[in-house]
Amino acid sequence: MSSNNHIVTAEEQGARLDKLLVDLNSDASRSQIQSWIKDQYVMVNGGHVKSNYKCQEGDDISWTVPEAEPLEVVAEDIPIHIVYEDKDIAVVNKPRGMVVHPSAGHPSGTLVNALLYHCHDLSGINGVMRPGIVHRIDKDTSGLLMVAKNDKAHASLAEQLSEKTIDRKYVAIVHREIQHEYGTIEAPIGRDPKDRQKMAVVEGGKDAVTHFKVLHLYPEFSYIECVLETGRTHQIRVHMRYIEHPLAGDPKYGPRRTLPIDGQALHAKHLAFEHPTTGEWMEFDQEPPEAFQKQLDELQKRS
Template sequence: MSENQHKVVEEEQGVRLDKLLVNLNEGASRSQIQSWIQEDLVTVNGTSQKSNYKCQEGDQLEWEVPEPEPLEVEPENIPLDIVFEDEDVVVVNKPRGMVVHPSAGHEHGTLVHALLYHCTDLSGINGIMRPGIVHRIDKDTSGLLMVAKNDKAHASLAEQLYNKTAERKYVAIVHGEINHEYGTIEAPIARDPKDRQKMGVVEGGKDAITHFKVLAIYPDYSYIECELETGRTHQIRVHMKYINHPLAGDPKYGPRRTLQIDGQALHARHLSFNHPTTGEKLSFDQEPPKAFQDLLDELQKRT
């Protein structure tokens, strides 16, 4: 176990103990924190408190983080929509709702579990938890993802992402009517200091650039195409919120009153890169899934 300490400052006065600890432990969920409190791994001024304890300025928090249980990634027979495959690369059309790789809370049913069943070989550069994974898309984002089947292919694809020679284009439905055809958002992204479960535009964060094109305008909504120049966590979602056009259905960055869709209306429609061995330019396009198309049809009826 690792031991941690924190002295509560003025702006943290009155914050619930479990909520404050979530902000202090990147990647930990509220339920995980509450289990630590129940197991007496957390003390306030040397004594145990309940999850709903309101922290006071000057309180000394001490907590132990239990060692994570090792995860074993076993192949699972989960259907995959394979768009392209050869001895070096797999291009997958990931469905909405599927997590890309295992993590705490997602020990089964991920794309990696399905790939391990489908492929005999995947690159090992990212370790046993993320074999073959060169880049990710969020759980509720659907669309195209490239996967490396060996380390040589992985290194080539990763270099293309770094050098911005691989193309990734997304389509999204956003709140508000964008009254200009093109735009570029250049704003640094980092973990939100006020909520460690979110990303945000933060001074001193990592450089992030998103280009967008307006494809259609509907009452109160716009349909856009976004092209990533960088690949930060939640980049499109954070950038569109930053310019006051959050994604429809986004539970983390969008408004409560939104279109009826399970998760953000975001789809990775286009992917292109040079083949790691032959150098041939490969280009793939995949239209959004039915739920996304149904939303577009509904918006079209409103015009």
């Protein structure tokens, strides 16, 4: 269990306790927070209150995140494209539509289930549900993902992520023609206050920086390359929507009228990092999947 503490600010006064805790726990849903309060994992000024308690400036909120109920993660013979593998690391080309790690809603069929079958040694730093997983990409985002096969490798890769020395480049198809070749989006990301299932650019969110370059313009669409300086949840999807160029096919952040593609047109194309044992600079490139490429071909025909 992990213990946490927060003093309510003037700006937060009047907020419901459960809503404020959702803002302070980006990985937890409102129903989870309410169950924590009900089961007395949350205290305000040393006492227990209800979920609808209206917070007052100066309130001392303390809470303990309960251990998740362990789920059995089973190795499954699911075909995956392992681009590179040695005794320390693996680089996988994740297909569109595959969830990275098991959860209550996706107990099987994930990349982790497949990795447990194909790679017998995975780091245990992130626990039983996320063995070997150093970073994630969304279910409907395809492309390159690095996997740690032991704890030493995991710690090294995680440190490189933290120090922003890992090179990650994505390609995406976005709505509307971007009128400048390069751009940088620097806007904080947090939970969308209007829809807790979404992220958004919000005041007080976590710092997020995305650089982009226009690769090609098509009628009503742009093909771009994005470089992540930070790795926030849904970062590229949220940032491109923020500048009014949402990703094509994005069911959560894009318009209804879009390209006939199953999920956002986003692909992790390039990944480069220092090998955790040898120190060698490793670079990997993977072209977008067939469905993505087909959409580019169709856009080219329209030009």
